[in-house]
Amino acid sequence: MNFPIDQVREEFPALAVRDGNEPRIYFDAPGGTQACRRAIMGMAGHLERGTANAGGAFTTSTETDAMSSAAHAAAADLLGGDPGEIAFGPNMTSLTLAVSRSLARDWQAGDEIVLSRLDHDANVWPWAMAAADRGVAVRWLDFDPETVRLDLDALPGLIGRRTRLVAVGGASNALGTLNDVAEIARIVRAGSDALLFVDAVQSVPHVATDVRALGCDLLVCSPYKSFGPHLGVLWGRAELMAGLTAYKVRPASTEPPAVRFETGTPSFEAQAGLIGTIDYLEWLGRTLSDKPPLGRRAALIAAMDACVAYEWGLGERLLEGLSEVGAKLYGPGGMDGRVPTFGFTMEGHRPDAVAETLARHRINAWSGHFYAVEPVKRLRLWDSGGLVRVGLCHYSTMAEVERLIEVLGDIAERRN
16 A cells, blocks of 8 residues: 555644744754654553552552563564563663673773774764773774775774674664674674674664674664654663673662663663554554564564655655755665665755755754764864754655655755
């Protein structure tokens, strides 16, 4: 069936908000998507019914425990893991900092780690700081500035017997490049016993994720960039997580292994919202499937596959439009090998000025570096204000894309 864009948009209350008579166009998805109605209802419902801390004998606490268990199971189905391999935290950055401390505990001077020049700083600096603390060398996996793709041919030469960790992103938050994580895992396994850590914040909203198929050891993502609440999710192989020392207080739970990284009282309302998000994606997958009723994991895959196809069409038109208005694109020139995140500049206009003009037309878009320190510096854009970033997702429409192209065309004409 055709993608049910009208039904999809009805699931997102924020899409109906207007400023006067003007609708808002949300092209700021890489920085945070809008929340679906079921996520909002999940959060409100948990708080309205009564919340409590975990582990009590009374009803409100036992219901909270049951809800939290359901949230871990929902996140596991989204990522293709097991519920005991899931830990929640405030955000991806906090979880990465916590894991980096646990892993670095066993690093020794002379060890090495490999970091990517293409990544968000949350998957760079926590590891670089840990390496500095332990006297560990950092080696860098570069990317081609023309294609903005990682130089995987160079990766085997960066890995040796003292390599302890390789950290890469699923997709670039600034440029949209979708990395071949499975191939990276194959290279890492062939050359070392290093662990592979994946920042999947930008890939999870756009492609089906299977941690087993990817071959990674740890993976993090952010539900607030996947149509849900502000929350971070960590998946880690059960055997690995069981052997790590978690920095936690003594009475905190130690089972299952991943939950040891949930320090302090979590946001139970956010976990309830995540269940609502997964419910929404499950509904979408079942709506789009012509097969018999699907289990949740299969429905989630069907939803994400349909989103890929729908976003592909929007992205191809936006790429055409960027060329038409003379914008300089940084990143893959087609939709193959990318997510629908587009970083570009416009000659004669600073990125922040372009974003401000778009905002006046009720088009939400970002400018700057977006915490992508290494890629923006590598592209020599740091001193000139970075990039304009436009991000589409499956609730975007072709009419919105055309409106963006029209406004960018007006900006380009003012250069002349």
